[in-house]
Amino acid sequence: MKSLLVVAHGSRRAQSNDEVRQLVDKMSGMPHEFTEIKAAFLELAEPLIPGGIRELIANGAREVVVLPYFLSAGRHVVEDIPADVKVVQDEKPDIKITIASYLGASDEVMDILFKQANG
Amino acid sequence: MKSLLVVAHGSRRAQSNDEVRQLVDKMSGMPHEFTEIKAAFLELAEPLIPGGIRELIANGAREVVVLPYFLSAGRHVVEDIPADVKVVQDEKPDIKITIASYLGASDEVMDILFKQANG
Numbered sequence: 001m002k003s004l005l006v007v008a009h010g011s012r013r014a015q016s017n018d019e020v021r022q023l024v025d026k027m028s029g030m031p032h033e034f035t036e037i038k039a040a041f042l043e044l045a046e047p048l049i050p051g052g053i054r055e056l057i058a059n060g061a062r063e064v065v066v067l068p069y070f071l072s073a074g075r076h077v078v079e080d081i082p083a084d085v086k087v088v089q090d091e092k093p094d095i096k097i098t099i100a101s102y103l104g105a106s107d108e109v110m111d112i113l114f115k116q117a118n119g
Numbered sequence: 120m121k122s123l124l125v126v127a128h129g130s131r132r133a134q135s136n137d138e139v140r141q142l143v144d145k146m147s148g149m150p151h152e153f154t155e156i157k158a159a160f161l162e163l164a165e166p167l168i169p170g171g172i173r174e175l176i177a178n179g180a181r182e183v184v185v186l187p188y189f190l191s192a193g194r195h196v197v198e199d200i201p202a203d204v205k206v207v208q209d210e211k212p213d214i215k216i217t218i219a220s221y222l223g224a225s226d227e228v229m230d231i232l233f234k235q236a237n238g
Contacts, residue, residue: 016191
């Protein structure tokens with residue numbers, strides 16, 4: 001029972017938050033090994049990260065992977081997301097919660113950039 | 120003489136801007152079809168987009184592809200980047216300046232997310 005929480009920054013612009021939710025819906029429809037995949041936000045949109053993790057646990061997850069949908073290792077990735085995760089980890093010491101590498105850490109991002117650049 | 124400008128938002132945190140510059144340096148070292156690849160920023164870091172495009176043109180580009188290193192089609196992608204591009208396009212009507220799809224528009228981002236999630 002391992003579930004995935006894709007975490008974006010969150011925007012005042014509802015359409016940007018919906019774009020993240022749609023991405024996560026598309027991921028849910030692809031073949032994968034997770035019990036459940038959900039979107040959550042660092043701020044400005046719901047659910048926030050702790051609420052998202054708690055919901056996955058309430059739905060049966062014994063393990064949660066938190067995946068930062070961020071391009072750079074800024075304060076949000078380095079400090080804020082781990083702090084939010086710690087809140088729930090302290091509440092639920094029997095659940096394994098890990099934080100995966102943020103999107104921008106992948107060298108494959110460059111391959112996509114070249115493809116986009118070449119239309 | 121086609122050159123590529125990878126455009127990020129820009130951050131008050133110098134390390135985040137350097138992360139973008141390093142990505143672009145790595146891209147420059149990969150096999151590609153561009154005369155030159157540069158980083159530029161919408162705000163908070165140098166060069167800004169118009170300056171970046173002007174520098175590529177000064178270095179010989181007759182065509183410039185502007186690639187938004189952004190995850191969602193927010194105001195920055197939809198309005199601000201095109202407005203900055205228009206400033207230089209109006210100055211240099213003989214140069215072909217195009218804006219490529221932003222990073223988040225690629226379905227392959229999902230493949231990377233699954234890979235990151237699976238460690």
